[in-house]
Amino acid sequence: MSSMGLLQHRSAAEMRAEEEAEAQRIAEEEQRRRELVESSLGAHIRRCWESAKMARQSVDNRMLDCLRRRKGEYSPEKLQAIRKEGGAEIYMMLTATKCRAAAAWIRDIMMPANERPWGLEPTPVAEVPDAYLAPLASQIRQQAVEMQQQGQQVDMAALAEQAREQLRQAAEDAAREATERHEELISDQLAEGYWDEAFEAFIDDFVTYPAAFIRAPIFRRVPELQWLEGWRPVKGETIRPEFERVSPFDMYPSPDATSIDDGAFIIERARFTRSQLNQLIGVPSYSEDAIRQVLHQYGQGGLRDWLWSDGERAELEGRGHEWLTPGETIDGLIYSGGAQGVTLLQWGISPDEIEDPLAEYEVEAILIGQHVIRVRINRDPLERRPYHKSSFQPVPGSFWGQGIPELMADVQDVCNATARGLVNNLAISSGPQVEVYEDRLQPQEDPTDIYPWKIWRTKASIETGNNPALRFFQPQSNASELLAVYEQFEYRADESTNIPRYMYGSDEAGGAGQTASGLSMLMESANKGIKDAIRHIDRGVLRRVIEALWLHNMQFSDDNSIKGDASVVARGSSAMLIREQTNQLRQQFLQLTANDYDMGILGHDGRRKLLESIAEKLDLPGLIPSEEEMQKNLAQQRQDQQAQLQMEQAKAEAEAAEKQARAREANADAAQTEAETQQSQQMAPLEAQHLLAEIAKLITETRGRNDGGTGLEGAGQAGRVPGGEASGGTAQGGARGMPRQPGKVPRTR
Template sequence: MSMPGLLLVKSNAELEAEERAEALQRVQSRRDLFQSNLASHIQSCWQAARQAKEEVQQRMLRALRQRTGLYEPDKLAAIQEEGGPLVFMMLTDEKCTAAEAWLEDILLVAGEKPWAVRPTKVPDLSPDQQARIVGQVELEVLQGLQAGMAVTREDIQARAKELQAEFEQALRAEAERLAGRMEYHIEDLFQEGGWYAALREAIQDIVTFPAGFIKGPVIRRRRALTWGRDASGDSVPVVSWVLRPEWECVSPFDIYPSPSAKGLDDGDLCELVRMTPGELHALIGVEGYDEAAIRQVLEDGGGRVSSWLWDRQSERARLEDRPQEWADPKGKIEALNYWGQIQGQLLLDWGIDPSEVDDPEAQYQCEAWQIGPWTIKAQVNPHPLGKVPYHKASFRNKPGSFWGIGVPEIITDCQDMCNASARNLAANMAITSGPQVGVDLDQVDPTTNIRKIYPWKVWPFKGNRAKAGGAPISFYQASSNIDQLMKAYDKFSLEADTKTGIPKYIYGSGQTSGVLNTASGFSMMVNNATKGIKRVVGNIDTGVTKPSVTEAWVFVMLYDPDPSIKGDVEIVALGSSAMMVKEQQQLRRNEFMQTTSNPVDLQIMGMKGRAQLLRESLKSLDFTPDKIVPSEEELQRLEQAQQQAAQNQMQMGQFGGQPPPARQGAPTLPDGSAAGGDGANLMRMRT
């Protein structure tokens, strides 16, 4: 209680503390308002995307049931009402499994990559390199003027062209070296980040569902073994937290594009992410995530955060062999990873650096993570072009549509007809397995078990009625339609081969006849069959392989501190080129090696070209090329040593076997020969 007439005196520290508290209160108020506005924005985008995907969701469930070998509920009820056999021929699973094996055979060959990093045809000259050319020309002109020589404009232009040609040649060699180092670095990232495992899983989704997805690179915090120091200063392995880029396969059930989207970067995109509390806690310390919000989710929500879905997708869980998922006592935390446009003012309220938001009224491509009412992340999309970190491909693309068509949808009719043929075949085999028996109950002794028939059975009849002339027992054999039904089944099974482009003989099934009985004929048919799967490989190359490698290259260029791996390169997907049969490819390589063993070809390609041929041949033979063929640096040193030796020998021949005399004031080598000569002058001076 303050007394009248007294002034309240506060220190500078108290005043500063009050100002900081008021500032924090204002920031918190803005963040609360942002939370509400952003959550409302994400919720509206999510509801629209979820409603638009409902039909696609049902398509995926039908494809999963069809591959699993389950009838649709309405068709199952009709079959059960008729009392027919519940036979389901696993034709869809057979075709999907064959397609997956075929694609893995092409894209995931041990020791080989389905991609490559190569220098561009014309590497760009950097500003520093251009400045070096200009500086070299200026220096030579200055030296010529100081020596009193006449330097014409033609001399300057000619020498500038020579220097530029020399730099371009050196630049191409440097680009080759940088591309090789970049390829090695990306391969290391893919191995540690799980890209190949993600591609293997995505191939299954591509074959089965309307599309398959790979997400990455995504920075995650993981525990890993690293080198550290003990108390005595010695190097010891220690477990520590590291940040590393990772790739993962995202289920198409969890991807929700905007209703009008035709591609990944067209409109908003939502991913439903399910994570354990431990996985959510691992996001603490990763750049962009709000630690306070994450801890609040773990404390208040935990595994009981409300679901983003209107249902728990129990049918999907059952089809994916997780029927008791709902009974998990801990459960999963469901987060919505939103990618789309957010108003700049909302980002400023969140606390984004104002330098990233030029106009508060403009829309910015952003990423946000929402868990219930909590926003654990909101930032401007770090990608320089505003792209999302997702890549997709379909077994068969559908123009103008975000989703494609998978194998189950392609052969739905064939599967239905094969099932119908198999059900009728089973019923016909059952009904024709024995005769139909008719018994006159008035003539048969009622104590006889008429339902039990066996050889040499005695049937007692009543004599009076037997004299009436009617047969007390009659037999009827139903006609067999097995051959017709088998032909119908084979017909529609063959039609599935044609529609999918995956014939039975590709995976060693079915009978071979005619042209397939000969080696050349079989090879010709296999080459024809690869045309269909080649289109699928092309879809994966275009939609998954090339863009994911490109994004890895962008990540390295932006965030890796090592300048020795950065250069002007292009990404090449090699899946389509791998369609060539490996044996034929190796045979052609061997033939090429033999035909280029003559002195003229060896002189043209040089040691580097021959070494590259040897490396590729050794790779196909499962050898390690680096242990057999010298590296490019070693070959370059060897060539320089040979050139120097040849030059010294030629100079000694000009001077009678003695080293050439040194010019006055010129430096000399240890053997007494001149370190430079008239040929060392870079500028052709006119007197």
């Protein structure tokens, strides 16, 4: 029928059967591909691990020796030799002191309280494309027309360049704001991903072993507290980046590797718990079926792949009981390495993920037992592996560097030998040695039983003659020479590690260290050595971790406000080391600029930024207002000043009006006084004439009475003037002072 061009007819049951058959075929193909991946890729990972273990045997011995020196223990061979000779087994903890001092020093620099030892800087906008200037063309033309109407000369090229510069400045401002927001996001990711805990453990490895490692970022599904309506808490889940310190004992680089990314592969031996494996279910690129098979096969009894160094390592790390208990952890291998596209296709990787069979791809895989629970192509644009390494003293051309215990190994050995000799010498010279002639002692005498006032029973001997039965002699003490040797080599430890004793509180800083300025110079010189070590952390760990987080956020974050081209700046070895000196200089600068002239240059915003930087160092967040708050405060202050000025002006006007009123009143009083004075002057002659007329009349009346009266009484009465004494009393000189006699009255003319 089909040859005749007629349509085929199939029932629903046949179509369902075909769909089920197709689904079964796809499932079988997927199962076959998974088995191929587990068999081929798993075998490849095992072969790589075996070769890496063989190449790392010498490094295992070095790391165990470093750990023993940090713990203050001898190797089994050395301890056996010491016990064979006898004497003290003392171990001077000089290496542990240097390691602790270096770790504390680095933590103080790299983990400040209110600062970040890293930052993001926007890349400079060198040129603005013409496409961005097109929307401004109409504005430029309108501005040109307005300038022509005003009679100004128009330069279109200058206007275009001005617009270009404005766009460039706006782009730089936007990029700076984006980097600041991105810094806050990365800081939050570091805090939530346990960065501080991982970095502290990394620093201990950094000062102890030939290399220290951090794995970051690790994306895990973790529980999260969420809130529903009515503030009801509920448990949710989220995928977030986390950070882990990886022990150097668990890192296996390829034999040809000199860094993390240049070797053929790098393998981490990891331990998983059932809880951690369950958290990986549902995370992209993890196989749920493989994880469930691992949990079913090893979930109860665990899986341990013991190595020859695990026993001593567990003893030194305080886990000596671990080999006695089976445990429930599951060992796995995390593989990161390169492979050609053809090889990936042979391993069973989906052809959709392989664009070019001849290209080189970076692959990440996790092998547990015979199951590959994860395999994916590393999508990092630069194909960087998620491991970061640094050494206290790198060795060029080598993957492993040198730690502090190795740098001062000879000094530690000499100090230990000197200390053992010193203790043995002190012990043997602490009391006299006794020589005993047993032939002269009575049988019941015990030469080892010596006490004061003991009586020794002796006997004559033909062989010894009259020699005493006991002879005492004092061994020589060499404590001074041994102490001098020990002190000299202890000083050599400072030179070997660039960690002088005065940096961690020792008062033995002779010479220039006896003065404050000299000690500051010595400390600055010592900073150069630690700067070099911190620079290795900046380049090998800090910058790579921040770049990985920045790249992840740029690729997968939905917040476009943080997007922008930026570069990571590691500040650990530069600005952080001079933090205290910078703070002092800032305070001095703050005092020097506290004048009106400098304030006119800095302005309020510059002064605010200076105060804000100092407040951050003093752990006083929120003390200094933001720029917007400052502008509001300044506006309020200006309003208050204007209101106060208006009040002062009103007060001054009121005082001026009051003064004017007082002046007018004073002028009126003065005019009245002047008028009265003029009137008085006009009336004065008349009053004077009237007074003289009254006086003349009174004199005339007085004389008339004197002429018409008789006797002394009349004369005495006539001699009185109303309101005064007799006129003769003032005319006769001295008459007023003469005493009067009874019955006599002074005569008047």
